[in-house]
Amino acid sequence: MKKILFPLLIIFLLPLACNIYTQEQTPVYVTTSPHNMVPSFDLSLHKQAMQPCFADDVDKNIKKGITIYNIKINIIPSSLATEPKFIGSMHVHYTNTESVMLNQLFFRLFPNTSAFGGTMNISSTYINNQLINPELVSGNSTLIIPLSTPLAPNDHVQIYMTYEATIPTTMQNGYGRYTYYNDVLSLPNFYPIIPVFDDKGWHVETSIPYGDVTYTDIALYDVTITAPKNMIIVTSGDIIAKSTRHEVQTVRAVTGPMRDFYITMSEKFQSVSQEIDGIKINSYYPAEQTEQGKFALTVAVESFRTFNQLFIPYPYHEFDVVAVPTKAGGMEYPGIIVVAKRYYYQTEKDFFEFVTVHETIHQWWYGLVGNDQINYPWLDEALTQYTCIQYYENRYGDGQRKRQIDRWFNNSYQILLNTNSDRPVAGMVSDFSGADEYGAVVYGKGPLFFEAVRTQLGDEAYFDSMRTYAECYRYSIADPQDLLDIFTEVGGQNVEDLYQEWILGSQ
Template sequence: MDGRPVEASIISGGTTLRVPLARPLQPGAAVTVQQDFSVAIPRSLAGSPGLFGYFNGILTLDCFYPVIPVHDDSGWHIGPAPDGGDHTFLDTSFYLVRVKAPASMTLATSGVETARSVDGADQVVTFAAGPARDFFLAGSDKYAKMSATSGETTINSYYLPGLEGGADTALKTAVEALETFNRRLGEYPYTELDIVPLPLQGGGIGIEYPGIFGVAASVYPLELTLKTTVAHEAAHQWFYNAVGNDQINQPWLDEAVSQYFTGLFFLDTEGPAGWNRSLTEWRNFWNRAGSAPIPIGLAVGDYTLNRYGPIVYGRGPLFLNALAAEIGQAVLDECFRGYYQANIWGITTTASFQAWFEACSGRDLDAIFSGWVMP
């Protein structure tokens, strides 16, 4: 710490390193902590969701570095996350990442490339990202890419051999998604967005990170599923990254909201038929849990694995549709735009979400929130 060795302790089941300060850190002050570490990269997909390791010639590095956990009124948010949902809850940070990798490997990461050099058979590439809640890297010597622009943003759609058609669909969908969400919410905050095929398995077909998202390679031949996944993960750039929330304890705030905006994307691009298809899909998904009136605002660990998806991804967007019916679609649209603008780079909660929409709409929403969101 600040150039001097310190004795740290491992706590919370081996997931947390507590580093003692020489003196209390005052607001606005800074301390520099340096940590050297190594990580063994898995090479077998057995029992893996495909997010961390080197599988089928693809390197995926999810949650591969130490992070400072969120600290709020409830203390430090530490400890292992439950299975079934996202595993991180982070503040925004700025990242400067230097990667040394074989020159043959195409790299896709959060942020933008700022420098590049050659070191023998290796490339040394520097990436800068931020504000951002995470940093993700994927790489493969099999990757190629096609690109397009949406406003000031370059969109790169990476692909594997034989998946060029799917990559083109993903690219066009992402362009339309950014146009929809830019108009409905506010401008996408970065100059680059990357879409990368990953060897995802175990039911996961998409995963969001700042400025980049992954889509299961198996989805690329399935046009409608691919478009739905791309639109949903693009919406996460607004909800999870720009507007943050506790993805472990209040996952509906990004997952249900991103799901709802996926429906609005299809409304904007396909008209009522696209919107009605989304409504049907949400109802069918909720029906996997027997259409039970289980609250959508619980923590990931409070749901059984077979109910988390149907409630948060199925009943969740249906709640927002019911909220639109309660306060009016035009009012909801305007409130969401203000919500995004007011909370960008911050962290929202169920309570602050309800308070915002009550103030914006001028309505007491206790009854509808009690019936849908919280017990």
Template sequence: MWHAITIQPAKTNSGRQQTILLSSAHGGEKRSAGTRTFTFKDSTGVDGWYRVSQCAVVHPCRGRKPAVRYGSLSRTGSGLQYLARCGYGVLLRVGSAPAAHAPRLWRFTIPARLWYDAFMIRLLLLIIIAFGSVTPFFPGAVFRDDPPAATTIVDPFITAQTAAMRAEHAADLTDADWDRYTLTVQLDPTGPRLSGAVSVRLTNRSEVDFDTIWFHLYPNHPDFGGRLDVTSAQIDGVPVPSRTLHGDTLIGLRAPQPLPPGQSATVTMTFTARTPRNASQRIFGAYNLEAGVWSIASFYPLLARYIPGMGWDTRPIVSRGDFTVSATALYDVTVDAPADWHLVSSGSRIEHRTTDHNRQVARFVSGPMREFYLAALQGLMPISTEIDGIRVISYVQPNDQTAGKQSLTIATTALQVFNQRFGAYPYNEFEVIQAALTQFYGMEYPGVVLIEQDLYRRNDRLLETTIAHEISHQWWYGLIGNDAQGEAWLDEGLASYSQILYYEMIDNPAQATAELEAFRASYRRLRERGGDAPLATPPAALNNGRYVPIAYAKGALFFHALRQRIGEAAFNDFLQQYVATYRWREIAGPDLIRIAGQACGCELDDLFTDWVITATAVPIP
């Protein structure tokens, strides 16, 4: 169990919030009658005065959605203590800590004169004397005058990750024991090529031994048009043999000894990669250098999923739809690049320096994400703003600045309305990049979306619709994962329907109706030519131009039919509960319909069967 602690020295004029996660497994706590006491000490051993503004107890409650409960703090003569019933996590939030101090472990020595006046201290003592304990202001927290526990040990990797998260979502880092990627990458745009090393700390969460561990090498797919080669591989420091599948798009590493269930291992690989240049007319434009954007999607070996009861997901990748299918993990990435290229990535930058020979080194952390995206830009203009505590940046060509400002407005509006409708976007940053994609309008990655450059030069709503669609993928794919190679409708159908929700929420019902009519027309034409198929049909089987009408149009219409069936209030509750229940997890169709049924308190099996399982000629809603 991890405990998130955020602190701020009382005397500071700059810096930003730093959250420190503490492991109860390493001591630093005292248990008594279902409670825990924590104390903290500066790693230098120096006492300091610190202002604490609020705290929270995070209750995972046996796998249910964590409930964050806020309270106050008690003080003893030798330190600060906060006790949480049930022994669950503790989160203390106190504003901004200067980055220079992170990741440090703190002792809170808080003189009364600093933030409790004498009256409040006397009142607290009177309550203790009168009642024998301090009554908690919120359920789940009690305050006692026990002596503080010993110093708690901090995990620097987890601590660094909090820089990518909005303060109210730092506790999400305690939701699971995430796999961890540590990457170092060197970029050479003259190739364009790159080289690097990746260390993946993974855990066997299955019920069988792992004899071989599989990774995707996506750039080796013909539609990427590039190359990714693993040059060495070790498991727990032991060199291991490897083999590849499906045109080198998968690599399997033979473990020196089987990895038992519940155990962890560290896989280390070195690799080289190259990307095409000016190739968006013929290949997947998100792995390409063109028009000042070196987009380097999926540039590293990505751990394949292990599916309970089925084994490793080693299916050949189908380029119809999205390529990547991966579990949520944490990323810590250091990039060495020419100083005249601007680096953009998933997550947040926490370190940056320039070096000799006109180079720069930047370090990024992600928070929980399904993959890590990286780009290097040259010549694009950044335009930025902030909405709901999220820094939003739009990168555009100098000649498209007017449309670039429009794209920024669209992005901030979409984030704001989706925050309200679906639940909060958890990261500190979001970025939109104008890119040469050519074969598609937009592409989503965690914290970043790419938008086809020509949309910025059109006089219609396609730019707005595309940005809204791609931003909704931050929820439908980003927060809630699904098998895009098997059930693409789960994210594409709901992202398409989110276009309608977006226009409704910005008070443009005419455009919402136009979006719905477009989906109806697309699906109707498909049915008229005999191309209908169940939504559960894998993209590999949706040939002859059927993928978009099924996954996007029919998928969107399913959600409209669901909305009509259960009513507006239940549909809104469904969206909120869907995110709250399955955030960071991967779902399948039955999981979605189960949440919808809970939201309405009704039976929806017939709706699910007719739309998803069979090719029944459903009424078009």
């Protein structure tokens, strides 16, 4: 992963209005593969997942050496009644975008972690058509591929894998994010995925049951899914083709530059859609909960209405909100969020609304602007929490700022103080004693740093800073110092004292 240098004098913010798109020639990569398979990476297809005025973002990232995944996954229909499983194959076009030689490549196998509770077994691995024997470490959750010839900067390599995996049918593991439960199949990180490499090396930190587990660069995804024909399939990106034969359907989905790829499906999904700013927003919900499904759609639409204007426009063609069983309130994935299905059966909508807004905002803070969610979880989570306040201000009026800050943040922080439980917001996910402390500190106390910064800078300077942050690190990765530098250079004031007080300090 290459860090973006923050250009102090020549930042050109992306205009909200789309410019005319001039189509460039998009390459088609063909790679030699085992078993007489010759996949074609038709990269022009990925532009279908972008808004027309952002389609050239595909070409720009190809030129920078973006990783390309071509994945095939087959859900075994007969297994769904007993032990759900799938088989998969994957071609990866990987370019070394680092400044050093790489002697190894690393892949994460998240189904093998305790946070997922499934299994994933690699059947075969090829590098440039040569069969190899990779090494499994960290409880079989990390795959190390040796490179017989070190990969020089800007050189590329082709990887081919076949694998099979099982899916748990309970909610006992972590948030229950990877499961087939209550007739809903949820598949995050269902494929071997390359983690970030930076000056600290490969990021293969151990996943724990709570918090986010992935830290990845953007990539292009072309995913073909075979599943029972009665399943309604929802994915990251856009579904561009669908066919049915006998009792089986096959769908093909592609993405623009995204950090990972998520699949969910159910026989019982109903949906409603609305367009805003050229983006198709889809809400998938239990068949008997139409009113709540429409409510989730409205909240998502109003979120996009606010944040497309306040920050930078969402560049993709579609966005999905899906009701999924999970012990978390919700989870974010590129181009798609899940909201806990239980909220669709409750009459009280306040938390339902807040969770939907929160997960939608992650499309900016995590999706477009990446960060190390394992070592610096506050950078996207606390910022996302605080950004929710702008939704309430924009939709319901200025008086909402204090009301919502008191409700969601000040009250949580006061409990920490009253119980002598305050601690620094900074820290790895695993540094916290458990999900309760992690939630109270990162989601409750952490947003108060951004409120303090906004108060000190003033609204104009604060939001200018956040727009610059979004544009400067779009499709890239930021760290805490990057954000502090932008507050100083764009906001015009040093906020180090506030950072020391709210993020690094405790009472």
